[in-house]
Amino acid sequence: MNKVRTMEEMPLSGFHFKMFAYTGGSAFLDGYIIGIIAVALSVMQLQFNMSLTVMGLIGTATLVxxxxxxxxxxYITDLIGRKTMFIIDLLVMALASILQFFIDDPMQLVVLRFILGIAVGADYPIAGTLMAEFSPKKNRGALLGGLVGLWYIGYAISYLIGYFMLSIGDASWRWMLLSSAIPALILLFARLNMPESPRWLANKGKEKEANAIVRKIFGEEVIMSEEPETKEKTTFLDMFRNGYGKWMLFVAVFWSLQVVPTFAIGTYIPEILAQFGFANGTREYLGSAVINIVYLAGLIPALYFVEKYGRRPTLIWPFLVSSITLFVMGATSGLNLSFALILVLFIVYGTFNTGMGIHQWIYPNELFPTHIRGTAMGFATGISRIASSIGTFFFPSFLAHYGLAATMYVCGALFFIGFLVSLFMAPETKNMSLTQASSINKFSSLKQDSFTSNKTIN
Known part of the structure; x- marks a missing residue:
């Protein structure tokens, strides 16, 4: 008789990569939608003679x-299901993308970009929960972390599409904004064939349906989990109760501390390089291109190390290295270092910073149970986007008023605080099942209770 295995013990298969494609579309669309607006605005502003305020509203509407x-x-994902929300979300995204083509007033675009932002923001927690709930435990970190790479791919492709569409002429911006409907519609039709999460079904008392999905995908000898899925009602505030508030604080803080310098520096890399003394010619743009390519390349070793060495070291030490690198940049900003040396410093910073970015998808999906997994991921996503928009907004003003050295010191200090937060708070969830990872508080309490009882008896 064959040994019964759980779906978390199954090896990587074509199904897992198919789920990666379904869920990775969320990060791809996020990068694409944010990137394409920058190119479209360069054409659009000439036709509408928009004020800086209106342009700012269009740019920030998606983040808000x-x-x-x-x-x-x-929260809605935890209530009505992963697949259902995945379909509704993409319908909204595709419709809003199409409607952008027909606007005749910039404020209409502000509204549509806000709606697009809602759809993209909602897609993050759906994607993360689905990928986590279907992943093998030995590969879950790499699969979740790999989703980050698709954001960079979407962002890069949006600039290429926008560049080639410039030749269309005055109406090119309409086609650029419409173009996001194409990947949204492709992904929508692909997702129609995807299964619902067995863990979510079991949590809602639908064990028979959940087990049928597991057997259909993985075989008759495979079960969902050795640990029974608890049937708990989804409540928004549960992510702050029963010890989960500590994990929510940890995720929201480390994620925000990581993205504030990242978005700010990433948005203004050419200006930063110019202040290092490379404003002549095209070197600041060459440097920007190289740096952004390295951002993506930095994920490759991180996806290996997160499974080999664990979550804690691959978050803690990149925070520290990124911090030290920015401190060095600040200290040497007035020394007229060579272009190659500055580029190396940025490459070191970019590699480690992007590598630790994979934890934005890993920790929130591992530390919370099924009934609030989407709620927690969504809340953390929202907090991080507010933090990143604030940092990006104030960065150029701070750079202009206080100079390059002070700016690098502040960014380095934020990373150093992230290092301390991670050092004292980051748990290790490597090779744990989702039930074990989301029950760390309970296990800790049981150990403490056992220790206290033994001490009393002795």
Missing amino acids: GMFVGGMIGG
């Missing part, structure tokens, strides 16, 4: 929408 979408989307 993502905050709202993350906050409510994850």
